[in-house]
Amino acid sequence: MKRITMSLLCASLMSLGACSNDSTTTTTDGTTNSEEAGGNAGDNYMNAATNGDSSTTSMPADASAAGSAAATGTAPADMNANSSGATAPHSTDPEFMMSAAHSDQNEIQLSKLVLSKGATGMTKQHADMMIKDHTKSTTDLMAIAKKKGVTLPTDMDAEHKAIAKQMESLSGAELEKQFLNQMVLDHQKTLNTLKAHQTMTQDADLQGFISKVTPVVQGHLDMSKKHASM
Structure with missing residues (x-):
């Protein structure tokens, strides 16, 4: 067991x-x-x-587009419109002087327009400066033109007459924004014209005039860009 x-x-x-x-x-x-x-x-x-x-390394569409623009050296679309100001160069001194006189009148009369429609603050100060500085430029240019027997225009060019007519239908902030944007366009164009003609003209009086007004126009352009972006 x-x-x-x-x-x-x-x-x-x-x-x-x-x-x-x-x-x-x-x-x-x-x-x-x-x-x-x-x-x-x-x-x-x-x-x-x-x-x-891997997927997050793909750049967002807007950033990619901005990168492409930076790589190609292109400005945003709203800046490309005024980047060339393609009215320069003028082939003769009289042609340049008439163009410069029109430019002065464009700024003076558009500035008077926005003031007549009640522009205030920064825009009013901007318009007052345009009138003052471009009136001085006109006086200086007329003295040179008189010596050379050139009759200068005393009104806006046809393009700016049409712009003024369109601006007359605007008011308030919309009018002021349109005015400041136009100042950017106009002063870029004028600056290009001044620089181009200075390399061409042999006239000492015009050389002196261009040297005098170029920094003023550059200052106007810089200020216009600043104010238009606000």
């Missing part, structure tokens, strides 16, 4: 040992499987992150 009991006990112990080993194996296998699963998940996460990083 004792032998049978001991045999059964040994069998039981062996069975327990086997179960214990199986359990360990299962546990070990389970850990291994879990680690493999975790590793796969980590790999998948890193792949997703890498893909995500």
Whole structure:
């Protein structure tokens, strides 16, 4: 009986040992499987992150467009319109003088227009300065033209007469914005004309006139751009 009991006990112990080993194996296998699963998940996460990083390196459409503009040296569309001011150069001194006289009248009369329609604050100060400085320019130019027998125009050119007519239908902030934008366009054009003709003319009087008024026109342009952007 004792032998049978001991045999059964040994069998039981062996069975327990086997179960214990199986359990360990299962546990070990389970850990291994879990680690493999975790590793796969980590790999998948890193792949997703890498893909995500790749996608985020794409520049937004607007930034990309701005970058392209910077790379090509092009200005925004609203600035390209006035970047050339293509009226220069003039082939003769009389032609230049008549153009310069028109430019003075364009600024003087458009400034008087906005003042007559109640421009205030910064725009009023801007218009007052245009009238003062371009009246002085006209006086200086007329003295030179008289010496050379050139009759200068005393009114705006046809283009600015049309602009004035359009501006007459505006008022308030809309009128002031239109006026300041026009000042940017006009002064860029005038500056280009002055610089171009200075390289061409052999007339000492005109050389002196251009040297005198160019920094004034440059100052007007800078101020106009500043005020138009406000």
